[in-house]
């Protein structure tokens with residue numbers, strides 16, 4: 001249940017030999033930004049060396065790309081905030097013993113959700129509600145909520161019931177148990193879900209272009225429509241870089257926020 | 264809460280009953296029991312007989328269907344459960360240390376809930392770790408997974424003692440440890456309890472453990488019915504019925520060995536002569552341990568050591584002690 005959403009990081013063995021472990025963690029955290037910088041550098045040099053025509057020049061310039069990147073970040077960030085605000089409290093609610101019967105439903109839905117193509121969802125939304133930033137946002141949130149919801153639920157459910165009993169037995173209130181035991185121990189699983197959702201969102205946000213909500217999808221789609229490969233490739237590489245960046249931030253957060261003392 | 268919290272207070276159960284929804288027979292059926300202040304009472308009985316259920320009703324992790332519980336002079340069922348639990352120590356079999364908290368934070372949970380100052384909690388944590396035989400400087404800032412099973416058990420006990428509750432509930436607290444560690448923990452726990460004199464309800468499967476630790480033992484059958492409630496020596500020498508006798512097993516005599524210390528068995532005549540070279544046991548050890556030492560070394564004599572004082576203990580002394588013990592007890596049985 002958990003394993004398929006847990007990314008490889010932070011799972012095994014970085015506790016054995018502290019010093020070597022720390023070096024490895026540092027190395028892992030350095031690797032991604034270096035790779036991103038390298039990719040962007042290569043892209044820049046390559047585009048710089050090309051003879052661009054007027055159509056290409058209209059998109060492959062600083063202002064245009066800056067605006068698309070900002071739009072893309074905005075889509076992703078706002079969607080993420082909404083996802084967190086919806087999915088984590090909901091996950092807590094459905095993890096309560098009284099709501100246990102909901103969990104198979106959530107698990108089923110989240111598997112189904114991953115199988116439904118995102119473009120289909122956007123098209124359906126557009127047919128029903130028209131185009132615009134809000135519609136894009138609804139699509140993005142609908143996509144991202146499920147992994148976070150599921151991981152919040154599973155993360156809390158996998159907390160050892162003996163710990164909850166010990167906490168209750170010592171006189172913690174239900175809220176205290178939730179906040180200082182259950183959620184704390186679920187942090188790694190919740191963050192893993194969040195990281196998955198964010199990376200997913202960066203990718204799905206390229207489809208925002210179909211509902212006129214901008215983002216790097218504009219470049220990709222223009223590149224395809226006008227068969228301007230440099231435009232297409234630049235859009236694609238920029239999207240990838242953002243995805244990796246977000247994933248990298250996620251891994252940082254997992255290492256920083258993971259409660260110390262967990263193996 | 265609970266007057267007279269220096270030492271323990273008395274626990275009374277009256278017609279305590281728990282019927283789980285959808286079950287015909289109650290899991291705990293009208294149990295009445297008095298636990299005198301400062302005594303350790305062990306619940307033994309087969310799996311599923313209702314030991315845990317009975318115990319958890321006392322701190323209201325399980326709400327009784329009917330009946331009364333009093334701790335000291337307080338009616339437990341009238342108290343706020345969270346308040347109650349902060350004043351009743353609780354140790355579970357799985358230990359249940361919080362993996363994300365340090366040892367010091369784990370021990371400090373209840374004091375923190377009670378709003379003690381940081382400095383007071385710190386002092387108390389150091390004191391308690393010392394009490395259970397862990398070096399505070401070394402262990403405070405470790406995490407539970409950096410401790411052995413036995414060390415975790417000790418922290419579990421320290422955590423339950425943190426706010427100095429007059430009453431402790433312990434559900435198979437040494438269950439998950441190997442026999443040697445278990446024996447060690449039992450010995451230390453006995454030493455601690457002699458000092459602290461808490462009122463303790465202790466659940467176990469292990470009759471030997473019951474004999475060793477209990478001031479009294481309650482032998483339970485299905486539905487938490489009390490088959491016999493008495494001092495260990497009396498249960499061994501005068502089991503109330505076949506059920507209890509069956510529970511003790513055939514090795515009753517051998518188990519009695521664990522009740523008598525070497526010191527108590529020593530006969531006046533045996534001085535320090537001829538003890539050189541003999542295997543040594545502590546004077547506070549039980550006759551079972553003395554017998555162990557004899558078997559291990561292939562001798563019929565051991566030296567009982569208490570500081571500088573040594574005396575000889577023979578196989579005959581042990582036989583005599585056992586027989587006189589049962590003579591002392593039996594006439595008053597019934």
Ligand SMILES: Nc1ncnc2c1ncn2[C@@H]1O[C@H](COP(=O)(O)OP(=O)(O)OP(=O)(O)O)[C@@H](O)[C@H]1O
Nearest residue numbers: 283284286290309310311312313314315316317468
């Ligand atoms: N939450 C529950 N709901 C329904 N029945 C329960 C519940 N908890 C325990 N029981 C039943 O009540 C009876 C007593 O259980 P309890 O846990 O008190 O036994 P126990 O003496 O502690 O056993 P063990 O030695 O195995 O721990 C058992 O038959 C058990 O199946």
Ligand SMILES: [Mg+2]
Nearest residue numbers: 314315316434
């Ligand atoms: Mg039990």
